[in-house]
Amino acid sequence: MWERTKGFILPSFAFVILLAVWQVTKIATGWSVAVFPSPLEAAAGMWELIKEGTLLKHSVASLFRVTLGFYLAVIFGLPLGILLGWWKTGQAITNSLIQFLRPISPLAWIPLAVLWFGIGDKPAVFLIFLSSFFPLVVATITAVNGIRSIYFQVAANFNFSAFETATKIIIPAILPPIMPALRISVGIAWLVVVAAEMIAVKSGLGFLILDSRNALRMDYVMDAMIAIGVIGICLDRVISQLSRIKSVSWGSV
Amino acid sequence: MGLGVAVGHILVENLHKWFVERRSASRIADENPGPAKGDRVFVLNDINLEIPDGELVCILGPSGCGKTTFVRIVAGFDTPTAGKVLTDGKPVNGPSSDNIFVFQHSGLLPWMTVRENVMLGLRRMKDRKLMAEKVQEYIDIVDLVGFEDHYPHQLSGGMQRRAELARALVVNPEILFMDEPFAGLDFLTRIKMREEVINMHEFIQKTIIFITHDIDEAMIMADRVVVFSDRPAVIKMDVKIPARHPRDFSCDPELEGLRRQVYTELGVHYAL
Numbered sequence: 246m247w248e249r250t251k252g253f254i255l256p257s258f259a260f261v262i263l264l265a266v267w268q269v270t271k272i273a274t275g276w277s278v279a280v281f282p283s284p285l286e287a288a289a290g291m292w293e294l295i296k297e298g299t300l301l302k303h304s305v306a307s308l309f310r311v312t313l314g315f316y317l318a319v320i321f322g323l324p325l326g327i328l329l330g331w332w333k334t335g336q337a338i339t340n341s342l343i344q345f346l347r348p349i350s351p352l353a354w355i356p357l358a359v360l361w362f363g364i365g366d367k368p369a370v371f372l373i374f375l376s377s378f379f380p381l382v383v384a385t386i387t388a389v390n391g392i393r394s395i396y397f398q399v400a401a402n403f404n405f406s407a408f409e410t411a412t413k414i415i416i417p418a419i420l421p422p423i424m425p426a427l428r429i430s431v432g433i434a435w436l437v438v439v440a441a442e443m444i445a446v447k448s449g450l451g452f453l454i455l456d457s458r459n460a461l462r463m464d465y466v467m468d469a470m471i472a473i474g475v476i477g478i479c480l481d482r483v484i485s486q487l488s489r490i491k492s493v494s495w496g497s498v
Numbered sequence: 499m500g501l502g503v504a505v506g507h508i509l510v511e512n513l514h515k516w517f518v519e520r521r522s523a524s525r526i527a528d529e530n531p532g533p534a535k536g537d538r539v540f541v542l543n544d545i546n547l548e549i550p551d552g553e554l555v556c557i558l559g560p561s562g563c564g565k566t567t568f569v570r571i572v573a574g575f576d577t578p579t580a581g582k583v584l585t586d587g588k589p590v591n592g593p594s595s596d597n598i599f600v601f602q603h604s605g606l607l608p609w610m611t612v613r614e615n616v617m618l619g620l621r622r623m624k625d626r627k628l629m630a631e632k633v634q635e636y637i638d639i640v641d642l643v644g645f646e647d648h649y650p651h652q653l654s655g656g657m658q659r660r661a662e663l664a665r666a667l668v669v670n671p672e673i674l675f676m677d678e679p680f681a682g683l684d685f686l687t688r689i690k691m692r693e694e695v696i697n698m699h700e701f702i703q704k705t706i707i708f709i710t711h712d713i714d715e716a717m718i719m720a721d722r723v724v725v726f727s728d729r730p731a732v733i734k735m736d737v738k739i740p741a742r743h744p745r746d747f748s749c750d751p752e753l754e755g756l757r758r759q760v761y762t763e764l765g766v767h768y769a770l
Contacts, residue, residue, distance in 0.1 A: 417609035
């Protein structure tokens with residue numbers, strides 16, 4: 246019973262309070278719907294967006310870009326991180342370069358991305374890839390460096406090949422510490438997709454916000470923001486479910 | 499896999515180990531300064547030791563004297579600065595699955611179940627059925643039946659040590675290195691584990707090099723006790739213990755005499 250209270254009923258209190266504050270602010274300011282829609286007006290707008298299928302279409306477009314960009318970051322970032330964590334010379338060579346590239350916001354790449362990849366999904370996917378790639382590489386290197394040396398000695402004692410060391414020692418050993426990095430990267434990717442979609446594309450939740458602003462539909466702007474938040478929670482849940490898999494949960498004693 | 503030939507024979511000749519101090523000396527003026535940067539720090543100083551096949555040798559010595567370094571060199575995890583180490587007449591050239599090392603802290607792979615851990619040394623066996631039987635046999639020997647599919651963190655400290663022992667024994671190693679394998683176990687578990695290692699040694703007759711700093715543990719378990727001095731380590735004492743198991747100091751004056759001698763050699767008294 247307490248589990249249920251803690252998991253669902255208590256968190257929903259916070260949302261009820263948010264709605265109340267929203268409504269009270271609306272009444273107190275008396276602003277028009279074009280400036281500050283009330284919860285009910287936003288809900289009405291949401292219904293329109295759902296009914297027309299607009300919201301679904303844009304959400305799918307955003308999710309597609311995030312998924313693709315994030316997968317690319319995982320596919321390239323994890324192996325690179327493992328390689329650099331293992332090969333200390335390579336780590337010494339690239340460390341400063343990675344630390345130099347990392348603080349450059351993905352948004353700073355927008356002009357170049359559009360120039361290189363033109364209009365469409367490509368620049369957005371590229372930006373999302375950039376936003377997740379560096380955090381993942383750095384987290385993987387740190388995780389590999391943190392593996393207890395005793396496990397490598399066990400590997401040497403049982404004559405492990407390099408492939409076996411990678412698959413039986415390194416990968417399982419870094420899975421638990423990598424999980425938080427995956428969660429954070431998905432979060433960043435989801436942040437970046439909205440910004441990326443405000444340029445050069447005609448779909449996605451970011452585009453929906455920009456387009457609604459141009460049409461002075463602040464209720465739609467708010468609805469898109471709500472959709473971003475809801476999908477953000479869902480993405481986080483999906484990744485945190487991954488850390489419950491048995492081969493990953495050995496770290497959480 | 500020797501055919502009647504002595505296996506698990508170890509010969510150590512003129513073994514030296516030193517490393518070059520990398521840290522700068524402390525800035526605080528000191529009457530008796532530690533090693534300065536660039537100084538050689540001697541860890542092992544001319545160790546000579548021959549261990550015949552099948553002997554259970556306990557290496558005793560003060561903390562930080564180089565016991566672990568010595569065993570790591572013999573096992574191939576570290577290299578000597580000078581001198582040579584031969585196992586079965588062949589120079590040691592890196593770790594080998596003929597000589598299994600049981601680590602001071604658990605060396606079980608925590609992402610693998612007990613069964614998967616014990617299987618490590620047999621993973622290249624073609625006959626999977628035979629392999630599964632052997633794995634089961636050794637899990638049985640260390641009394642972990644029913645825990646095959648548990649992960650190490652689900653086991654107690656003693657069970658983890660036993661699982662690691664099974665993993666080491668299943669490959670039928672010629673030499674077993676144990677570096678303070680019972681560190682961190684409670685008193686009763688320690689005593690039980692000693693008994694298990696003794697029984698297992700009598701049963702399989704493998705060479706075991708066992709590091710400990712517990713004098714009584716060494717006196718109870720070993721066929722032979724080798725006492726290292728403080729760093730740089732030299733062999734201060736090397737005695738065979740002929741007494742049969744079970745050993746009881748209070749009933750065996752000769753054993754009791756040896757025990758007193760070892761305590762004296764290490765500069766401590768057990769009667770306080």
